[in-house]
Amino acid sequence: TSMKSHIEGKQGSQNLLELPDDLFSEMPWLTLIHFAIQQSVSVIPPLTGVPNLQALTLAWMSAVHILPPFDNVPDLQRLTLVYLPQLERLPDLAPLQSLVNVIIARPSHICCNGFRGSCDLSDNYCLIDPDLGIPAATCLTDEPFLGNVGTQEAFEAFTSTICQKLSSDSVQASVPTTEEIEMCDDRPFGQCQISDGSIGICYNTRMQVLACLASDTYIELRRFQIEKGVGQACDPVLEKWLGCGE
Incomplete structure (x- = not known):
């Protein structure tokens, strides 16, 4: 038996403020997680109890800076991150040997803050956005991909779907x-x-x-x-x- 978790907020509403730390501690049957339009949620709980997770989607979550480690989700096949403007870095992707798709859709600080290599703070998606309360990005002091070879290889394998620019019209039209x-x-x-x-x-x-x-x-x-x-x-x-x- 498999189950899916789909939690999507309403644009313009406050929606959820936070998620319980132990939310994913005992859900061995869960195969899909979809969180979207949760602008106040800043921390994604550890993925410690979802060993059969196959797909993770996070969309329109402007307060998220980092993601939990992927050590306990070896069967993850699809990682989709859309409009996480303050996302700074990713955990090591080496444990994810079953990946068939990785999508990181701009705007996202991870696309221009040096995580992928060179830091370019002049990029539009590294600039401050006062209307949405998004601060300007800063250059990471860590080495690219945090030194994780597996992460670099995943970025190279899925380069066509990582950090490709979207027009403002296409982003707005999704809501x-x-x-x-x-x-x-x-x-x-x-x-x-x-x-x-x-x-x-x-x-x-x-x-x-x-x-x-x-x-x-x-x-x-x-x-x-x-x-x-x-x-x-x-x-x-x-x-x-x-x-x-x-």
Whole structure:
């Protein structure tokens, strides 16, 4: 038996203040952890009791500076870190011999503070952000990757998904508005229109609530599923615009 932990806050709310230190002390069945939009949480509890963990996602957690050691999660396959602007360093990744994907999406201090090599405090993601209360980064005095060869090798293996810049538009678009949610109430894959007039599709992304998403990629994906007869059966009324029933 496996279980998943998905805890996502609400944008603009206070949400959780902290997590119990022993939260992951006895969860041998847990295979996935997803924490997101928890701006006040600064410490991720030790991963001491989740030996079967396969995926760890942390997103929109601006107070997190470091992560707990990975010594006790040898089966971890996917590590996804999105918008952790104050993340300074990572523990040794050498214990993670089953990794198939590592994503670190900027902004994140780890991308420019010297953890990966040279320190570049002129990088946009190392500058102070007073609107979000994010201080400027400082250069680490440690050697690159904290001297951990396994970490360096992981960064080299997944270089295409580590510290690649995102436009401000793409970051903002990942958080649905109340209007985008309400127009898609109980209308999965329905057609919708966002405030700028763009046509979108009612879709769930990153385990978020159903909301209007102006994305040609997701629209074409659903059309392809309907054409090939794969995935969720289409609704001939709601999804006529996507070719259902033709």
